Amino acid sequence: MCKASLEAGKNVIVEKPFVPTAKEASELVEIAQKSGKKLAVYQNRRWDADFLTLKQIISEGKLGEIAEFETHFDRHRPDPPPESWKSKDAPAHGSIYDLGTHLIDQVYHLFGLPTKVTGFVGTQRRGVNGGAHDSHTVILQYPGPMLVTVKALVISPEEEQLRYWIRGTKGSFKKFHLDVQEDQLRLGGIGPGHPDFGVDLESHYGTLIHVPYEKAKPEVHKYPTVAPATYVQYYRIFAKALKGEGEVPVKAEDARDVLRIIEAALVSSEEGKTVEL
Incomplete structure (x- = not known):
């Protein structure tokens, strides 16, 4: 459908993960370039309030040089799920394409491509025979000491689910709970235009620990989640791109790198080895 739309002279927004393979992504990028049309991928979680907060903390240097970066999308759902399209073993199905693409895209947006990838992709639920994998842990290595861990688990019996835990030479940031926008749209009847749309609960603010030098006493305080631009911002940026005012919000080339x-x-998990990019 994306290919046909581009060839018909249409500008296109595609739902993540874009396409099943990086090769197919390259083909669509080439078609978009030849047609002169805009092609963007809907990686909306770049506009999560907690992620925007994290970007602000990193850009202000509050953590120093980052050593460990953990990003989670864990839930406790140990029972076999009802049959649906998500549970079928098909191209671009499974946890890493569903949730992992969001987590990896955020990491890519911050740090670019890693040099090495180690993956553990499989099924944690008991009594499940076949179908798409439900969990993954991916370790991304970058030049220097930084390690990034990307996790989405279905066995995680916690009172509060960890979202981010970042540790650096000058501090750490830990945040629990997911961004509220999806639940507000799906469950709460709160959407764009409502004053509470995307606004994090004060009780869900992250904790920033600042240690300005090695033997300093840690300064611990709650760090307010930034006022969100919300997912509406994605469409505002795309509309400006259509008028020639800047680039699309998430380039297809970015989604290709995430793939x-x-x-x-997936290769790492199947073959039991670290893969160099």
Whole structure:
């Protein structure tokens, strides 16, 4: 459908993960370039309030040089799920394409492509025979000491689910709970235009620990989640791009790189080795 739309002279927004393979992504990028049309991928979680907060903390240097970066999308759902399209073993199905693409895209947006990828992709639920994998842990190595861990688990019996835990030479940031926008749209009847749309609960604010020098006493305080631009911002940026005012919000080339990381993680998991990009 994306290919046909581009060839018909249409500008296109595609739902993540874009396409099943990086090769197919390259083909669509080439078609978009030849047609002169805009092609963007809907990686909306770049506009999660907690992620925007994390970007602000990193850009202000509050953590120093990052050593460990963990990003989670864990839930406790140990029972076999009802049959649906998500549970079927098909191209671009499974946890790493569903949730992992969001997590990996955020990491890519911050740090670019890693140099090495190690993946553990499989099924944690008991009594499940076949179908798409439900969990993954991916370790991304970058030049220097930084390690990134990307996790989405279905066995995680916690009172509060960890979202981010970042540790650096000058501090750490830990955040629990997911961004509220999806639940507000799906469950709460709160959407764009409502004053509470995307606004994090104060009780869900992350904790920033600042240690300005090695023997300093840690300064611990709650760090307010930033006022969100919300997912509406994605469409505002795309509309401006259509008028020639800047680039699309998430380039297809970015989504292609995320697929390269996912493919490397799957190879790593299957072959039991670290894959270099």
